[in-house]
Amino acid sequence: MSLIVQKFGGDALGDKGKGKARNGDEPLFGAQFIADKFAHIAQIVKRNRDAGHNVIVVVSAMGDATNRLIAMANSISGNLPAREMDMLMATGEQQSIALMAIALEAAGVPACSMTGSQVGIITENVFGKARIRDINATRLEKAIEEGRVPVVAGFQGATEELEFTTLGRGGSDITAVAIAAAIKADLCEFYKDVDGIFTTDPRVCADAHKIDRISYDEMLELASLGAGVLQSRSVEFAKNYNVPLHVRSYLHDGPGTFVIPEEKEMEDVVVSGVAFNRAEAKVEISGLPDRPGIAADVFGRIGEANIVVDMIIQDSGADGLNDITFTVNVDDYDQALDISKTICKELGGREVIGNKDIAKVSAVGVGMRSHANVASRMFKALAEEGINIQMISTSEIKVSCVINADDLDRAVQAIHKAFQNDKKAATV
């Protein structure tokens, strides 16, 4: 008998927008549509209970509920106090837990809803993105002993003074992992509208296939690929507390992807996945004087503007001048370009060239540590497709290349194909 934490997101409880199709009059409360969703999840939980497991359920707010609440607040004021927003947001998950508990009881599963405060999730006194300080699992343990399924509100906690707080982006996933860690669960399952983590995006590469097992570190590197699947904060949390994760579909009972501590045989897989990011843009400042402190100057100024820089390349040319190239999220591109132009002028650089039509493609795998030539095999695959590499960046388990945005799909396909056979051998 295992103890499993099962987390169901907003899409499992009421697809965004789709509710409307069933009941045009009441988008949020398309009652039968919502009822079907809850009944379906109740059956998943029941199946696990019937198989002899103890289950703790964690739920998000239904579908668009959170966005609707934000829209409503925005229409009242342009200045939203964080404390009041957390008070407002917390209601989304609270509705979900009550309805989920009702659905479980209707399916014959004794259940008991619990808010973040009731479940003992104590956070720091920061609104909107509080970090969990402690979890007092007494009440959870008591409910399980009594044979009931605790239904826990994701995304929320409370300070010691009982102020409502929320955990920020990906908060419901973090709730699930944190509870699994606190109560020493055997597994933390994430029920999604996908089958698991894929080697790459199947929409880009038809050969993409589900990964059976992947390490925390690989999952973290794949986060850009898996952004819609798992948030990196919750993977980091799982890694720190050694909580095995299982990303699976709520649409069928088949296994998904286990995200687990690194195993010896994982190194046999050279490349676990091919990730990519279309939302990057590149800025190049050329002809800067080649003296210490230039890079610190440049990125100090960029950082002050709260712009997160991804890749950085500095190239000291034969001319005794420096070229600095970096990538940022495309949303920050205009601002980064402006700042760069100012800096360039101040430091007496030559020019600033920006490029929004780029993309980043990355090969990720713990096998890289023990296999030589991964980078060169990747470059060769791109070269054979006639794809030019603009920037390269590597880590212990990742190689990333910046290329022309138009080449991205072909690049993903080529890299995926190049390492596919290594992988297939290992995933047997």
Added chain:
Amino acid sequence: MSLIVQKFGGDALGDKGKGKARNGDEPLFGAQFIADKFAHIAQIVKRNRDAGHNVIVVVSAMGDATNRLIAMANSISGNLPAREMDMLMATGEQQSIALMAIALEAAGVPACSMTGSQVGIITENVFGKARIRDINATRLEKAIEEGRVPVVAGFQGATEELEFTTLGRGGSDITAVAIAAAIKADLCEFYKDVDGIFTTDPRVCADAHKIDRISYDEMLELASLGAGVLQSRSVEFAKNYNVPLHVRSYLHDGPGTFVIPEEKEMEDVVVSGVAFNRAEAKVEISGLPDRPGIAADVFGRIGEANIVVDMIIQDSGADGLNDITFTVNVDDYDQALDISKTICKELGGREVIGNKDIAKVSAVGVGMRSHANVASRMFKALAEEGINIQMISTSEIKVSCVINADDLDRAVQAIHKAFQNDKKAATV
């Protein structure tokens, strides 16, 4: 400087159904419609603050929110656990307090939302209709000291184990009165879509006018008239704790009706108001044996079916037989009739006659205690209109008559007119 509790109901925060007219796409969240409502209330609160008062705001759930949540739960299960329903219901008021606090801040009024649990409303451990055990006003007092307006969620509390509870029908009014009592507020105001308590329903009697001051006891007797205005539970609460109430309109700044402890001059007004109830039905069991215990038998059986009986008349005829006549809410009529027929047969009575086409009209006023002939003046007013009285019931400050439903409007007008001059003199 006074301390005032101001309560705003669901109609003040988003009229039932009317939101739809403004934004057909999103009935619950017709954002601009809702925003206007909150901004309007914020101005009322601000006006009171600017006048130098300390204010505590109590709010209900927005418009139809509670009904929508119930509909959603009903579509999931036919069997709704009371604990989970309270968990669900509590979110309606929680959304209101957060949005209200946001609206107040936007209007430049420092505010702070508080759930029932945070405000220290401790209830007994009963879901759906919990009674308040205690209010710990520390947090309220602290917020007021800090110059902030506490915005309190009506209708809800928490047990000592932090279980969410709701206070049942009229619960938000009770929250307001209970807080006013706990914090020794100078006044508890109810902002409604009416100008106050009227001498009778203006739709029935054009001469009806707003009452300036009325005693708790009169207000309780008028509860059937004022059902949509104030719940009797909250009036009882106010009476027990001596909390002055002020029922007024949120549409303008004029004074409404003060509901206060009885004052000497109130007795000058013989009849404060004319109340009526169309939702009654009458059952007569005739020819019952005239022996002790018959009435107990009859009403014991009616009570077992959870039917509340209003008026009762027992008439021992010259034939040595008993006639028992009583009225019930029209919803309970069929069941009451069935039970009465069974009892009549068992006890050897003659027959059971039912009548749904009746109505009750009542004259209420503390002045009756010191003025003779009120009942006879009322009967005379009805007689002059040719209206037949079927049943009569009196209390210290009330005379009620059951009449033919078709005669009701004329009866109300006649009684109102008969006592109007007494009243007008007093309300100067």
